[in-house]
Amino acid sequence: MSEEEKEEKKFLQKPTSRRDFLKKSVIGAAGTAVSMSVLGLFTDSAEARAFAVAEGIVISDPTRCTGCRRCETNCTAINDGKAHPYISRVKVGRNYNFGENGPSIAYWNQNGNFGDFTIVTETCRQCEAPRCANACPMGAISADSSIGARVVDKDKCVGCGRCSVACPYDIPTVDPEAKKSTKCTLCGGYPTCAAKCPTGSLKFVPWKDVELALVERENLIKNN
Amino acid sequence: MPKYKGWAGKILRVNLSDGSVKAEDTNDYLDYIGGMGIGYKVMWDEVPVGVKPFDEANKIIFAAGPVTGTGAPCTARTNITSLLPSNPQHLIGDGHMGGHFSPEMKYAGWDAIIIEGKAPRPVWLRIEDEKVTIEDARKLWGQGIFDTTADIAGIMGQETQVAAIGQAGENLVNLATIMSNGNHSAGALGGVMGSKNLKAIGIIGTGSVQYAADREDWIALNDHVMSIIGANNQHVVPSTPQPWAEYHDPASRWTAQEGLFWGAADKPVETGICEPENINKVGYRTQKAVKDHGMIAEDYTVRMGGCQSCPVRCHSSLEIPELENYGVSRYVMNTCMGYWSHYMAMRNMDEKSGFLAKTLGAQLADDYGLWCNYGQLGRDLNYAYDKGILKDVLPAAEYNSIPWDKFEAGDPEFLVDLYRRIAYKEGEISHLGDGAAWLAERWDFDEDYWNDEAHHLWSPMGYPLHHANESNGQVGSLINIIFNRDPMNHSHQNFLGSGLPTKLLKEIAAEIWGSEDAVDEPANYTPMNRAKAKFAKWSLVTCALHDSLTVCNWMFPMATSPLKKRNYRGDTSIEAKYFSLTTGIKMSEEELYKAGERILTLHRAMTVKQMGTVDMRNEHDIIVDWVFDMDPDKKPFTPGTIKMDRDDMEKAKTMLYEELGWDPETGAPTYDKLVELGMKDAALELGKLGLLPGNVQ
């Protein structure tokens, strides 16, 4: 297989749940030169405002994640002072049983606990041109000054949920109790989810290594 | 708003007879904490004596406690309470499962789900936060648990957590499970769900579980627990000599070591040296596949798995292509008896066929929702076969239709046939699924069935030993007589199996139970003493407490730790600290144990009420003869035997009853004790029934 074919194959293997597919198609159409890299999916630079890149992002190694979901409650403990996986900035539970596409007739061979045991943990990509920030009517999402995480200004946020709809990875979540959006802040450079992961599956990956790490992750999820 | 934090504040009551759905206030049950406590209280208050497990008047309660869902380590247990179909007197009992079900229940805003009545046709319960509906399950009925779970998640959403029964539960097999996440099962009560025409419960919860503590205090306690936590069963030394470890123990479940891998992961994952200080390796400590199957399993291991919130991964996930030859998925996951029971139902196996039997059996039983009665089902089959009983009780046509050649040849495919017959109640052989007491009566087993130690039976109620006389003699034995099924109690076992030398355990025992005499060398026992009674009480009370909080009794209490700098001391106050930080009700270890005592005593009171006698000592707390007659050449309390002495055991019962404040003569709760524990109503009710010991009314 040529390099190009390999790249193409990777691209075709992108997550394609119905909602994701629609969102990503939009990105593809708008970004005139869709990069054949995974990174291309979330840079989306032709369309929108871009920020300086974050220092890095948190990525899960699917071979090491055992689905204990400690990251979810550790995340909301430090950020929200409660246990609330639904608003956790790391998303494990929703893909835990059947992977990111949900159950199909062939769930035996899909990801998830009812399938091939691969746990697909979703984390914030801290996109260069974040769709969440661009979709926000209040301008409440911006890069923080310390490490460039795209963070929600709680004072500006009105909890409308446009950021959730816009994100291809379904990361920002409106807290149904606080009525404010939540998304990954990278905990000021020391992400709790990674620091306390019992298998070291979650790691804070420096921006220069992110693309490679994501490509590897995609391949492992697809079980190649 | 709930009065305290931790609890969701509401209990869901679903009446399947009239289709009504109600929210009730959890505050009415706070003295019973949650989980098992709520379950027992509801059964005591609402299910009259004489009701049978599959009657419409029976109820089944799914419950969690205040700590579940908080993210505190090892807190995702679901307690399920009802009447036990396998118990010959249909006494009260509970099954427990891990997984992700009860945290989701809490996030949906419910501490417990009380199911009552019986639906006119198959239904499933759909819960999306406060929205609860009873849905038609006719299309799901007849399916296995795996497909049922997938179908419900397909309808509700992929994030749904499901508890379901399989064909065994539908067909009212006594030994049936309720299952979540494909491999977390609660034994004994699947048939009760089946009798109510309830196929499954699906839950999506988008809310939070709140705690009263500041986040700093909360995180500090979590960090503390992560610093003293061990491997599965709180084993605190590795299984091989390792540089960081002063001690090791080949029996330890801390199997991680250099060169030992999750061999079927998509890229190599080495378990390696997991120093206690490295919290990012806690999840590798227990390579459970090689513990359960031997080294053959290493190359098939995809990863470990387990419950929500738990860093100790005690389930092993395996990829075994050969399983597809039997029509099941190549991906199988379970642990301990979830694998071993199927080996026990076979014979004449080598390493490979044994491995396949364990894993194929797990796939089949977990989909049918068939329970093994802690391994007893398989031993019962082998006993009846060897004694020629099956030839006498099975019609010839049925007998001849069973592939005994495969059984004899150690061919795992035998299980495909056997489990189908039991799950579908096909023919006489399916009575293996009735449970040992019913089966022994039906097939007229001889005394040798009960009295041969090889069969591991413990009680005439038909359950086998579960860490009994092999676990510190009288201590394990006492723990095995109190419940109405095999005791799901690991408090003592975790301590005894920690892997530390007996000398160290004795020191720690003296600190907890007042004397080093609480602990003997393994299989070198001493006669009964007061400290052993205290140890047994502590184990029973903490177990009731854990099943109510709900935290995992296979990890807590953490009486030991892997840390030399703590001189291997753990911390038994963690549960009280979590209770206090979670709820905002300040509670000492001692005060919390009182609540555990209340719950345990309510179980006892319910048992007394159901049996209609106060004489628990002679009517209930009975141990079969082999325990006292084994090793005919040896005397009790000599090295190398776990043989017990009859008089000593009666003395042990007396001491335990005294420790629990129960009547030393009969072992029944006294009026005074019930009042002291805040259960005067129960005392008055028992008094009216003439079921209080002595003359006190």
Next chain:
Amino acid sequence: MGKEQKKSIIELMAEKVRSDSAQAKITNVDAFKEEPIKLPEEDLEDKLEVFKTEEEYADIKILRGTGIYLFSEDKMTLNYAKTMARIADKDIMALIASTVRDDSEIYPRATPAKTFYQHPYNIDKGIFDDVLEEMENKEEYKDIKGVRASNGALYLYSNKYLAEDHAAYLAEDIEVVQKEVP
């Protein structure tokens, strides 16, 4: 210069010990004869005295068997170092006997024979069987006995600390009972 040189050698020695220990190895003093330390034989005891007495080397401990071994207890426990020293002594009989006696006395437990085939012992099974046979005839090892669980697994124990019946039960417990009632 002399003083500096002296300090430098002891520092190098400590460095090597700590680095070996961090890699789960004990350090045989013979290694100090090599480059770059090149410690003269006659200076060894002086240097060991420094390790014993000076605060900054308090973590470095000495074990004497056939050889003399050092380890850093910051990186390795004494029990593990003792095991490694017994292995380094290459006296298989003594290794087996002392391991078995420790298990029988300390825990107490019978020692699975397969322990010796595995890391860190890594004794060839054929050699192990031969050595065991030879041990039976040696007066100093006459306390070391074998017992088999019902599944055939061989366990060793020292009858100085464990009665035969007791050892037999302990072997059966781990091999069979703990699996049937896990």
